[in-house]
Amino acid sequence: QKEVEQNSGPLSVPEGAIASLNCTYSDRGSQSFFWYRQYSGKSPELIMSIYSNGDKEDGRFTAQLNKASQYVSLLIRDSQPSDSATYLCAVNIWGQGAQKLVFGQGTRLTINP
Amino acid sequence: DTEVTQTPKHLVMGMTNKKSLKCEQHMGHRAMYWYKQKAKKPPELMFVYSYEKLSINESVPSRFSPECPNSSLLNLHLHALQPEDSALYLCASSPSDTSYEQYFGPGTRLTVT
Numbered sequence: 001q002k003e004v005e006q007n008s009g010p011l012s013v014p015e016g017a018i019a020s021l022n023c024t025y026s027d028r029g030s031q032s033f034f035w036y037r038q039y040s041g042k043s044p045e046l047i048m049s050i051y052s053n054g055d056k057e058d059g060r061f062t063a064q065l066n067k068a069s070q071y072v073s074l075l076i077r078d079s080q081p082s083d084s085a086t087y088l089c090a091v092n093i094w095g096q097g098a099q100k101l102v103f104g105q106g107t108r109l110t111i112n113p
Numbered sequence: 114d115t116e117v118t119q120t121p122k123h124l125v126m127g128m129t130n131k132k133s134l135k136c137e138q139h140m141g142h143r144a145m146y147w148y149k150q151k152a153k154k155p156p157e158l159m160f161v162y163s164y165e166k167l168s169i170n171e172s173v174p175s176r177f178s179p180e181c182p183n184s185s186l187l188n189l190h191l192h193a194l195q196p197e198d199s200a201l202y203l204c205a206s207s208p209s210d211t212s213y214e215q216y217f218g219p220g221t222r223l224t225v226t
Contacts, residue, residue: 032213034213034214034215036217042219042220043201043203043217043218043219043220044156044203044217045217046214046215046216046217049213049214088155088156090213092213099210099211099213100158100161100169101158101213101215102158103155103156104155105154105155106155
């Protein structure tokens with residue numbers, strides 16, 4: 001089982017709709033969870049972080065965390081063409097006696113005008 | 114200001130060359146990271162520096178040699194690389210190695226010929 005798993009997509013959503021991105025992780029000890037957005041040819045940009053069970057909202061973005069189910073999701077409301085990108089889920093995991101960030105494979109999202 | 118800078122933006126080098134990648138941040142962050150990213154793949158952690166000391170080496174070949182001259186600077190020295198080392202090399206920083214909100218620089222696109 002991979003440490004962090006995402007559906008690679010592509011996920012296609014019409015403009016104005018809600019895009020839903022999902023991620024599962026294997027380490028029950030993980031405490032910190034992140035969503036990064038990466039445009040083609042660019043570096044990852046941190047868009048959301050979540051540390052507690054429940055929802056966290058920031059503008060059109062909502063991150064949801066369920067530690068019992070080891071599940072993190074990202075909702076994008078009122079999707080815009082500019083939201084078209086690859087979204088990377090990242091989770092902190094213990095390795096080599098230290099914590100490190102492990103990324104999922106990424107979900108490619110396309111918003112259709 | 115969450116800015117990490119990297120130079121050069123692009124680098125083409127032969128397999129016998131020696132070159133260096135540079136990364137700088139002025140956010141007072143005490144942890145810095147090198148990642149390698151191949152096309153359509155997530156970033157892969159290479160090295161972690163915490164308070165200027167190497168804390169994680171993800172079994173990276175010795176042809177990659179990291180250096181952290183001070184808390185704001187991170188270098189990656191390259192020697193005798195292989196064509197398969199061609200990738201986007203990303204630097205990131207975070208307030209500490211227990212704070213996982215990592216901020217990425219724009220990356221260096223490396224081509225080994």
